[in-house]
Amino acid sequence: MTRAARVLLALVPLVFLVLFFAWPVGAILARGLWHDGSLDLRAFSDTLSEPGMLHVLRFTVWQATLSTLLTLVVGLPLTAAVSRVRFPGRGFVAALVIVPFVLPTIVVATAFRSLGVERSLTAILLAHCFFNLAVVVRVVGASWETLDRRTADAARVLGAGPVRTFWSVTLPALRPALVAAASIVFLFCFTSFGIILVLGGPTFATLETEIYRRTAELLDLRTAAVLSIVQLLAVVGTLAIAGVTAGRAGLRRVAPVERVRLRRGRRLPVALAVLPGLLLVVVPVVELVRRSLADRAVGWTHLDRVTEGFTVSPLHAVATSLWIACTATVIAVALGLALATAVTRRRRSRLGRVGEAAVLLPLGVSAVTVGFGFLIVFDSPPLDLRTSWWIVPIAHALIALPFVVRTAVPLLRAVDPHQREVAAVLGASPRRVWREIDLRVITRAAAVAAGFAFAISLGEFGATLFIVRPETTTVPIAIYRYLARPGATNLAEAYTLATVLMVVTASIAFAGDRVRTRAGRH
Amino acid sequence: MRRLLIPVLTTTLVVSALAACSSGRAADAKTVTLVTHDSFAASKSVLAAFTARTGYKVRVLKNGDAGAALNQVVLTKDAPLGDAFYGVDNTFLTRALDEKVFDVYRPQALASVTPSLRLDPTGHATPVDFGDVCVNSDEKYYGASSGHGDAPATLDDLAQPRYKDQLVVENPATSSTGLAFVAATVAKYGDKWLDYWDRLRANGVRVVDGWEQAYDGEFSGAAGSKGTRPLVVSYASSPPAEVYFAKPRPTTAPTASMDSSCFRQVEFVGVLHGAAHPTAAKKLIDFMLSRTFQADMPLQMFVYPAVSGTPLPPVFTRFSSVPSEPLTLAPAQIGRERQQWIQQWTDHVLR
Numbered sequence: 001m002t003r004a005a006r007v008l009l010a011l012v013p014l015v016f017l018v019l020f021f022a023w024p025v026g027a028i029l030a031r032g033l034w035h036d037g038s039l040d041l042r043a044f045s046d047t048l049s050e051p052g053m054l055h056v057l058r059f060t061v062w063q064a065t066l067s068t069l070l071t072l073v074v075g076l077p078l079t080a081a082v083s084r085v086r087f088p089g090r091g092f093v094a095a096l097v098i099v100p101f102v103l104p105t106i107v108v109a110t111a112f113r114s115l116g117v118e119r120s121l122t123a124i125l126l127a128h129c130f131f132n133l134a135v136v137v138r139v140v141g142a143s144w145e146t147l148d149r150r151t152a153d154a155a156r157v158l159g160a161g162p163v164r165t166f167w168s169v170t171l172p173a174l175r176p177a178l179v180a181a182a183s184i185v186f187l188f189c190f191t192s193f194g195i196i197l198v199l200g201g202p203t204f205a206t207l208e209t210e211i212y213r214r215t216a217e218l219l220d221l222r223t224a225a226v227l228s229i230v231q232l233l234a235v236v237g238t239l240a241i242a243g244v245t246a247g248r249a250g251l252r253r254v255a256p257v258e259r260v261r262l263r264r265g266r267r268l269p270v271a272l273a274v275l276p277g278l279l280l281v282v283v284p285v286v287e288l289v290r291r292s293l294a295d296r297a298v299g300w301t302h303l304d305r306v307t308e309g310f311t312v313s314p315l316h317a318v319a320t321s322l323w324i325a326c327t328a329t330v331i332a333v334a335l336g337l338a339l340a341t342a343v344t345r346r347r348r349s350r351l352g353r354v355g356e357a358a359v360l361l362p363l364g365v366s367a368v369t370v371g372f373g374f375l376i377v378f379d380s381p382p383l384d385l386r387t388s389w390w391i392v393p394i395a396h397a398l399i400a401l402p403f404v405v406r407t408a409v410p411l412l413r414a415v416d417p418h419q420r421e422v423a424a425v426l427g428a429s430p431r432r433v434w435r436e437i438d439l440r441v442i443t444r445a446a447a448v449a450a451g452f453a454f455a456i457s458l459g460e461f462g463a464t465l466f467i468v469r470p471e472t473t474t475v476p477i478a479i480y481r482y483l484a485r486p487g488a489t490n491l492a493e494a495y496t497l498a499t500v501l502m503v504v505t506a507s508i509a510f511a512g513d514r515v516r517t518r519a520g521r522h
Numbered sequence: 523m524r525r526l527l528i529p530v531l532t533t534t535l536v537v538s539a540l541a542a543c544s545s546g547r548a549a550d551a552k553t554v555t556l557v558t559h560d561s562f563a564a565s566k567s568v569l570a571a572f573t574a575r576t577g578y579k580v581r582v583l584k585n586g587d588a589g590a591a592l593n594q595v596v597l598t599k600d601a602p603l604g605d606a607f608y609g610v611d612n613t614f615l616t617r618a619l620d621e622k623v624f625d626v627y628r629p630q631a632l633a634s635v636t637p638s639l640r641l642d643p644t645g646h647a648t649p650v651d652f653g654d655v656c657v658n659s660d661e662k663y664y665g666a667s668s669g670h671g672d673a674p675a676t677l678d679d680l681a682q683p684r685y686k687d688q689l690v691v692e693n694p695a696t697s698s699t700g701l702a703f704v705a706a707t708v709a710k711y712g713d714k715w716l717d718y719w720d721r722l723r724a725n726g727v728r729v730v731d732g733w734e735q736a737y738d739g740e741f742s743g744a745a746g747s748k749g750t751r752p753l754v755v756s757y758a759s760s761p762p763a764e765v766y767f768a769k770p771r772p773t774t775a776p777t778a779s780m781d782s783s784c785f786r787q788v789e790f791v792g793v794l795h796g797a798a799h800p801t802a803a804k805k806l807i808d809f810m811l812s813r814t815f816q817a818d819m820p821l822q823m824f825v826y827p828a829v830s831g832t833p834l835p836p837v838f839t840r841f842s843s844v845p846s847e848p849l850t851l852a853p854a855q856i857g858r859e860r861q862q863w864i865q866q867w868t869d870h871v872l873r
Contacts (some may be wrong), residue, residue, distance in 0.1 A: 052869035202693045202729050204871050217695045218861060219593055219617070308560070311584055379600055469594075469603065470585050484731060486739030 009404060010342035013335040013401070020361050020398050024373025025232075031376065032225035047226040057230075061439040063121065063196075064189040067128035071185050072178075074129055074270070074280060075136030077273030083141040085270055086259040093274060094137065097281050101134035102509035103502055104459025104474040109198035110286035110498035113491075119201040127195045130280050132185040137186065143177035148255040183242030187235060192368040193462040194476075207231045208368045208462070215372055215466065223375075228369045235365070285502070290343055292499040297490035298425045307493065310481065311470035314497055317478040322472060325457035328396035332453040333446055335397070336404030340445070343405075344412040359405045362398055370395055371466030389472060395463045400453035407452055411445040444515065451512035455505045475501050542672030553579045554802035555604030557794070559591040559698075561733075562609065562790045563822040564815070572809045578802045587613060587732050588698035596621045596663055599795060605803035607648065608791040608810070612641055615790060616857025624792030627804055629712050630812035636830045639788050641853050647790035650810050654758035654784040655702035657689070658777050663752035674753065676782050677710055680722060687726035689753040690740040691734055693872075696786070699733040701756045704783035704863055705856060709849035716739050716870050719743040723871050743777040758784055759824040762841040766821065775841045786848040789825065 032043055047053060081087070082094045098265050100108065117123040147170065155165045171178075193208040199204075205213065207227055214224040262270060292300075303314045312320070338361055362370070374395055378385035385391040415437060423433045459477040468477050475497050482494035556562075562584060564773045569580050581604070585591040588609050595607050595778050599621060619622060624646035632648060639649040658681065674680050680689055692700030707715045715812065728751060730736045741754035746770060759777035768776070791810055793803040809815055812845035818825035820838050827834075 050865070050869075052865065052873050055869075202696070202731055205873070211697060216590060216593055218864060219596060220861070314836075375597065379597075413614045470583055470600075484735065486735050 004074040006345055007341050009338045013339040016398075017359065017362075017401075020394055021370075022376075024370065024377045025365060027377045028225045028228045028369065031222060032229045043222050043226050044229075045433045046168050047223050056205045056210050057209065059189060059204065060208075063124055063128075063204075063206065064186050064192075066121075067189040068182055070125050070188045071129045071132045071136055072182060074277050075133050076140065078133070078277035079137050079141045079144060080271040082137060083145040084259055085262055085266070087262040087270055087274075090259075090508050091133050093278060094141075095279060096136045097137050098174050099285070099506055099509075100130050100281055100447040101132070102455065102505055103131070103132070103363075104461065105192070105194035106198070106461045106479050107288075107459070107498045107502045107505075108284075109195045110289040110494055111482065111502075112199055114288045114495055117199070119198075119199055119203070121204070124192075124204065125194060126280065127199055128189045128192060130284060131195070133277055133281065135184050135188070139181040139309035140174060140177045143174055145259075146255055146342055147173055149277050150255075151259065156329050179242060179245045183238055183245075187238055189259060190234065190238065191231070191368075193366070193368050194480070198277055198332040198480065208233070209367055211368050211372060212465065213464075215375065221376060224372055226497055227422070228372055231369060232365055233435065288495060288502070289366055289499055292492070295495065300496055302489075302493070303496070307482075307489065308485075310473070310478075312473050312478075314478060317473050317475050317497070320502070321458055321475040324393045324396065324472075325454050327390075327393035328457040329450050329453040331393065331397035332400040332404050333450050336401050336449055336453075337408055337442060337446055340408035340412050341442070342406050344409055359402055363402045363407035366462065367399060367462030367464070370398060374463070375466050383489060391467050392472060392474070393457070395467060396457035396460050397453070399400055399460060399463060400456040403452045403456060407449045411441060419517060435468070448512050448515050451508045451515070455508045455512075458501065458508075459505055474488055524829045536832070549773065552578055553581050554578045554606070554799050554806050555583055556806060557583045557585060557591065557595060557604040558603075559588040559609040560584050560586060560587075560782045565818050565822060568814055568818045571814055573808065576802070576805045577806065580597060587700065588697060589696060592618060592623075595623050595779050599623050602794040602796050605794055605799045606796040606806050607794050608789070609716055610647065610731075610790050611698050611702070611790070612770075612786075612788045612790075612853050613649060613698060613705055613856050613860065615853045617860075618790075619644065619790070620857070623795055625795050625797070625800065627793045627807060628812055629704070629804070631808065631829065635811070635828045639789060639828050642790065647792045648807055648811070649788050649828045650791050651819050651823070651828050652786060652788045653825040653826065654757060654779075654845050655699055655706065655787050656737075656758045656784040656845070657703075657780040658737075658741070658743065658754050658756040659780065660752035661740065661774070661776055663742055670752075673778060673780070675780065677707065680753070681718065681725050683725065685725065685753065686690060687723075689755075690728045690730060690736045690749075690751040690753055691722075691755045692736050693729050693731050694867055696731045696735075697733055699736075699755060699757075701860070701864070702785045702787050703783075705851055706783060708787065708863065709851050710857075716866055719867060719870050722779060726784050729871060733788070745776075757824065758845060759820075759826070759838070759842050762837045763824045765841050766837045777872075779842070781843075781845045784845040784848040786850050788828070802867055826845070846862050 033039060033041070035042065076197055078093075078097065082090060082097075103111075108127050112127045112130070117126070132366065151163050151173070152169050155169045156162075160168070190206075191208055192206070193212070195211050196206050197212070198205060200209070207230060210225045211224045211231065214220040214227065303318075306313045336359075374385070374391060378391060385394070419437055420433050423437060424430070428436065459476060460474075461480070464474055464477055465480070473481070479494050479497045479501070480488045482497070525556075562582060566808045573579050574860065583604050585594045585603070588611060592607075592610050592614050594603065596617065602623075607618075607623065618644065626645045628645045628650065629648055635649050636652075639652055641647075641649065657674070657677075661673070662668070664670050664673040671684060674682070679685060694701040694704040697740055701702050704715075704852060707718055710720045728740060730740060735757065736754050737756050737760070738747055738749075740749040741747060741753050742749045742752050743754070744765070745764060756779075758779045761777045762778055765772060772779050774832070791807050792808065793800055797803050811829055813829075816832040819825055820835055826838075826844065
């Protein structure tokens with residue numbers, strides 16, 4: 001590929017990022033930090049000296065810390081069992097606990113509402129734990145599975161008890177994975193929005209919900225901007241601390257996966273390790289489906305009816321969601337693949353590194369910040385998108401883009417350059433080489449990435465809530481509105497839509513996983 | 523370069539196809555769009571009468587609670603969602619006026635509107651109806667044979683231990699009803715209003731986001747409700763609504779409204795600045811002040827018509843009374859202090 005072509009391939013997505021990411025975030029910074037053309041930190045001191053604000057900050061950190069601890073407490077025994085012990089149904093359990101992670105947060109919140117839990121801190125913590133168990137099981141499990149048993153065995157031979165062995169041998173070896181998992185969970189809980197909004201109600205406020213409240217309820221955009229900046233700094237700070245802590249890990253011997261047989265005397269401990277996590281994952285999902293079916297006379301049969309307080313029917317919301325998800329997927333996959341192709345074609349080019357880093361940036365800001373940024377930027381020509389139908393799919397594409405690139409880059413990198421050279425030597429024209437080798441990989445990468453983007457768009461809640469208009473209500477927004485209204489009919493409608501959304505996103509995630517695993521085997 | 527051609531072409535095609543699909547959604551030229559809150563309601567026949575009179579169909583765009591609907595209007599003021607906006611009340615009036623979401627329009631019929639309701643001298647916002655936000659009680663709960671004693675009679679009573687865990691209110695940040703009740707406490711207690719709320723909090727007041735959640739979800743007196751709280755912040759017209767919808771119709775109202783807690787709420791309509799059909803919007807506003815629409819309002823939205831002399835349905839005259847001396851505050855004072863009230867209230871009651 002010529003240099004010009006590569007630059008062009010990278011340029012279009014980069015322009016998109018500048019326009020729809022850098023500009024809105026820049027506008028937030030400007031609103032919070034600048035006043036009459038000069039740096040002015042008064043907005044900061046005003047906001048942070050509000051008596052209630054300390055409470056909001058404290059609660060944000062407090063609930064994220066508690067959620068992380070709870071997730072580790074429930075998740076670690078489960079991880080130990082799943083990754084170290086062979087027991088009947090192990091594979092099933094390992095797959096099952098991953099499911100919550102692919103569910104949209106609004107579905108998670110609705111599932112916990114279906115259990116009849118009162119709005120409380122406990123409800124928030126349980127939902128966070130439900131959602132994040134997968135992170136612990138996957139990240140720590142991958143490390144635990146391949147842990148060399150011989151070190152622990154040696155410690156036991158030298159006289160250390162099981163507890164001491166765990167503390168001084170196993171735990172240090174797992175530390176990088178633990179830190180990584182804990183910081184991911186902490187970040188997810190720190191920036192959690194839908195769950196806090198639905199399960200916390202007006203009493204509980206975190207930075208995210210406060211940004212929303214200030215914008216949508218109080219029209220206090222200056223404070224919202226300040227809070228967005230605080231949020232941004234906190235996220236970057238957490239990532240930096242996690243990077244430093246995880247980076248200090250020592251060498252670790254990687255052993256092949258080996259699981260011990262389930263002995264008679266170990267059955268109870270293994271059951272006790274697995275059950276809490278399993279129940280936490282299964283019960284809300286089952287209850288949500290059960291409630292949606294129990295009320296099917298209300299929920300499923302009136303999907304075409306515009307209920308009190310709505311502009312559109314649930315079916316209309318489904319159609320809007322699908323249409324928006326299709327558009328967002330096309331944008332995200334086209335731009336993501338272009339960028340991925342550009343950065344993988346030449347490994348150590350500066351352009352490649354810049355492109356790859358740039359596209360990951362949106363991961364660092366929360367969806368709420370994206371929504372808020374869109375709201376304050378795209379309100380005047382030439383880009384007056386606030387009233388346009390396009391604003392929602394563009395926001396979704398922006399949020400999905402990092403995931404598309406992350407998915408596509410390893411797949412594209414897997415192509416051995418020698419393969420192309422061999423094909424060329426054997427007489428294939430450049431076009432045929434591209435068709436026979438590159439195109440196949442690209443198609444597969446596109447399929448996996450499209451699944452991701454589609455699922456992300458279908459479930460997106462935080463950014464959408466800021467920019468959605470009544471006639472373009474998406475399914476997550478409709479669920480939220482139904483939950484906010486009283487009465488059995490509205491609740492039934494919320495359960496029904498949440499069940500539909502859950503089934504669709506979980507199926508897409510499973511299909512994507514299968515395609516990717518197959519691709520990995522090639 | 524050629525290998526770029528296909529993806530670029532495909533992308534262009536797809537994008538332009540999508541663009542083609544999503545445009546062409548513009549509203550019909552003979553449609554006037556009324557942006558409003560979730561509680562808006564009008565008889566089909568009444569809206570049909572407007573279409574028959576003017577040739578314009580009314581598209582109703584409901585946009586959340588009154589406060590949320592107004593904020594949406596403010597946030598989209600450069601490209602308005604519709605032609606007219608109905609539902610801004612006296613507690614939010616200054617926000618609508620300061621943000622300049624309305625164009626000036628003074629309908630002729632304004633002269634027949636009760637003078638005390640004409641709160642906008644600048645002529646941007648036209649009063650359409652009013653209501654009184656009052657504490658409602660569940661008469662069944664406080665009935666003579668229940669053993670629960672009498673219903674509270676004053677705001678002070680609500681903070682008494684015997685009414686502990688009985689009151690549910692709306693969050694003033696998200697509900698105009700809630701904001702009106704906060705204004706009532708400011709009007710009643712002045713500088714000491716936050717102390718009153720501290721006492722309410724200690725007495726177990728429950729806060730929910732909207733009126734419907736409070737009334738239909740938490741209040742035990744609403745028909746078919748599973749709620750458990752016998753006291754709720756609602757309207758003076760809620761008791762006649764309970765009577766009107768009950769089958770068979772009872773001879774006494776199942777709920778009662780506490781007169782001394784009432785705060786007067788006036789609702790306005792205006793032509794949205796930058797509306798696509800300003801003439802139609804003006805016609806719609808004229809129509810909203812007409813006898814046809816005004817007489818339809820009481821049983822549709824359970825509010826009182828703003829045009830004096832509009833006949834009231836019997837259920838209103840029998841089961842509801844307009845409080846003679848409701849609590850009031852000047853819109854200008856509300857405008858100045860609203861933000862601060864909400865913030866302080868949040869800090870005292872929720873955090």
